[in-house]
Amino acid sequence: MGELTTSAIQIHDLVKVFQGRQEVRAVDSIDLDVQDGEIFGLLGPNGAGKTTTIGACTTRIRPTKGQITINGVDVLQDPAHARQFIGVVPQQNTLDRSCNAFENVYYHCRFFGMASGEATQRATQLLTEFKLNERAQAMPYALSGGMAQRLQIARAIAHRPRVLFLDEPTAGLDPQSRLAVWELVRGLRRQGITVLMTTHYMEEADQLCDRVAIIDHGKILVNGTPAELKQRVGGQTMMEIHVANVSPELSERLGNVAGISSVESMPNGFRLWTTGRDGLLPKVLEAMHGCDLRDVSVKEPTLETVFIRLTGRELRD
Amino acid sequence: MTDLAVSMPRAGRGKSLWWSSFIGLILRDVRVLRRDFIPFVIRTGMNPLLFVFVFTYVFPKIGQGFSSANGTSFGTVLLPGLISVSIMFQGIAAVAMPLSVEFSATGEIYDRVMSPLPVAGVAIEKVVFSALQSVLAAVIVFPMVVLIPSTPVHFAIHDWPLLVSVVILASLASGAMGLVIGTAIQPQQIGLIFGVVVVPVTFLGCVYYPWFLLHHVRWLQYLVLINPIVYMSEGLRAALTPDVPHMPVWAVLGALTLSTALLGWWGVRGFLKRVVS
Numbered sequence A: 001m002g003e004l005t006t007s008a009i010q011i012h013d014l015v016k017v018f019q020g021r022q023e024v025r026a027v028d029s030i031d032l033d034v035q036d037g038e039i040f041g042l043l044g045p046n047g048a049g050k051t052t053t054i055g056a057c058t059t060r061i062r063p064t065k066g067q068i069t070i071n072g073v074d075v076l077q078d079p080a081h082a083r084q085f086i087g088v089v090p091q092q093n094t095l096d097r098s099c100n101a102f103e104n105v106y107y108h109c110r111f112f113g114m115a116s117g118e119a120t121q122r123a124t125q126l127l128t129e130f131k132l133n134e135r136a137q138a139m140p141y142a143l144s145g146g147m148a149q150r151l152q153i154a155r156a157i158a159h160r161p162r163v164l165f166l167d168e169p170t171a172g173l174d175p176q177s178r179l180a181v182w183e184l185v186r187g188l189r190r191q192g193i194t195v196l197m198t199t200h201y202m203e204e205a206d207q208l209c210d211r212v213a214i215i216d217h218g219k220i221l222v223n224g225t226p227a228e229l230k231q232r233v234g235g236q237t238m239m240e241i242h243v244a245n246v247s248p249e250l251s252e253r254l255g256n257v258a259g260i261s262s263v264e265s266m267p268n269g270f271r272l273w274t275t276g277r278d279g280l281l282p283k284v285l286e287a288m289h290g291c292d293l294r295d296v297s298v299k300e301p302t303l304e305t306v307f308i309r310l311t312g313r314e315l316r317d
Numbered sequence B: 001m002t003d004l005a006v007s008m009p010r011a012g013r014g015k016s017l018w019w020s021s022f023i024g025l026i027l028r029d030v031r032v033l034r035r036d037f038i039p040f041v042i043r044t045g046m047n048p049l050l051f052v053f054v055f056t057y058v059f060p061k062i063g064q065g066f067s068s069a070n071g072t073s074f075g076t077v078l079l080p081g082l083i084s085v086s087i088m089f090q091g092i093a094a095v096a097m098p099l100s101v102e103f104s105a106t107g108e109i110y111d112r113v114m115s116p117l118p119v120a121g122v123a124i125e126k127v128v129f130s131a132l133q134s135v136l137a138a139v140i141v142f143p144m145v146v147l148i149p150s151t152p153v154h155f156a157i158h159d160w161p162l163l164v165s166v167v168i169l170a171s172l173a174s175g176a177m178g179l180v181i182g183t184a185i186q187p188q189q190i191g192l193i194f195g196v197v198v199v200p201v202t203f204l205g206c207v208y209y210p211w212f213l214l215h216h217v218r219w220l221q222y223l224v225l226i227n228p229i230v231y232m233s234e235g236l237r238a239a240l241t242p243d244v245p246h247m248p249v250w251a252v253l254g255a256l257t258l259s260t261a262l263l264g265w266w267g268v269r270g271f272l273k274r275v276v277s
């Protein structure tokens, strides 16, 4: 590779349409540039197209249209070569059920051309680093969810890939195991591995990722650092009010309250967007006078409020 | 965390890596087979063991023994037949059954599919390893079918190259057949395979009778020609028990080569469809 590429992953105009009884436009023209050494998050609800995007990057899914390069290698032209630079932890547990923990990593190394001694050394080292050395002889069914996930990550990086794809790496894990996985991922970045991960936990995207793209219905809605994205909603706080009867007059009355920048109607109430909430609540309640108020909640700017702002929907339904 | 610096995989790039990757896949399968060696021997040996025991040991002793018109003992007819069944069965056991589970239920296959060789290589490895397992099965079954019968079993290996070619081609064809089946079925349909594939191809595979004698039932003699097991049995007959009438060698080798190529092509195509959508 003569020229220096700073993008670990470049996705251009990626489209994937699944043919079948029902045609599904799973990915609808995605453009993405992931820089060397960053942790990039794809945040989106179920069915948004996250797994499909990862599948296309990892040669598992043939795009309907578009280009993808990883580490400068064209994934569509030369998938076998591209796989040298790719590590994947899929959404489902794909550990080899016929091999123990050590062998899962060891044979993975062999698949990537390492000789026996080197593969043994690498597997031993990774199991130690991932705190799995005591379970080296355990078969996958005997591992806890958190251990299995650590083993999957160890295996995925065993051949020293440049780019690691993690599809919902913490789904179904308890909070402690989730933190352990976050720590591992941060460790990988320190070693210079680029990480592209998907998640539908906004805290995960917020705390772990350097940059985040919010994806919905196969399209990227916004893309930036978590701070930038929160800035996108103007650093606004969201207030949700549930009432018995939603009326246009009420909406107008709320919109006239000083400090409220916009009002969105929902079937069961209103969403108010505001910059400062000091002293706002009494004013809102005053405007609501005479209504059957059911519930009030206040949310500081988070990636979730960004998502709601962009789509009008909650991230998790 | 030390010594984890990102670096290129050592074994080189591109095509030179394909071969080491392929060997890695074989080594993984060898490891799994070694762990399951006893079940493998039982699974492989039980059918031929009981078959020769009942039909060629017990039957003659209780006065129910049968032999062909030309005086060939049943044991002599069965020798090549049972070996060919064992070879064929490995294709189902070593490829079809594990693959159907690894595709859909567990997705285990995907770590191997992510290896740095063309995806077809992963499918071909399955066929090659299945073939190795078939050869091993033939070696396990051979002494049983020779030693157990109470009536004499006449075999003579005059043509080693023929024997070796038939065994290798039959083993590859079986692996390819397993690949076709494994990529076509869902795990919950495995039971069906025995009824729909294993039983018919065995009973209509010239295992228990030589093809030549089917001339009494002409239509059947032609019909069974679509069954690859026929050529495995007849090829082994030509190589092991040449005194029993058998198909011409050119027909056997030609048909086995063709079966391997067609089933292999079909199976690899099915494999690619399953793993790359």
Ligand SMILES: Nc1ncnc2c1ncn2[C@@H]1O[C@H](COP(=O)(O)OP(=O)(O)OP(=O)(O)O)[C@@H](O)[C@H]1O
Pocket (backbone or CB within 6 Å): A018, A019, A020, A024, A025, A026, A044, A045, A046, A047, A048, A049, A050, A051, A052, A053, A091, A200, B277
């Ligand atoms: N093999 C397939 N055949 C047909 N449709 C598919 C296939 N794979 C995915 N889809 C559809 O494509 C859309 C995107 O799916 P995808 O798995 O990429 O979503 P996701 O963002 O990963 O969701 P989740 O959070 O549930 O994992 C969905 O509507 C899904 O039904």
Ligand SMILES: [Mg+2]
Pocket (backbone or CB within 6 Å): A050, A051, A052, A091, A167
């Ligand atoms: Mg998904």
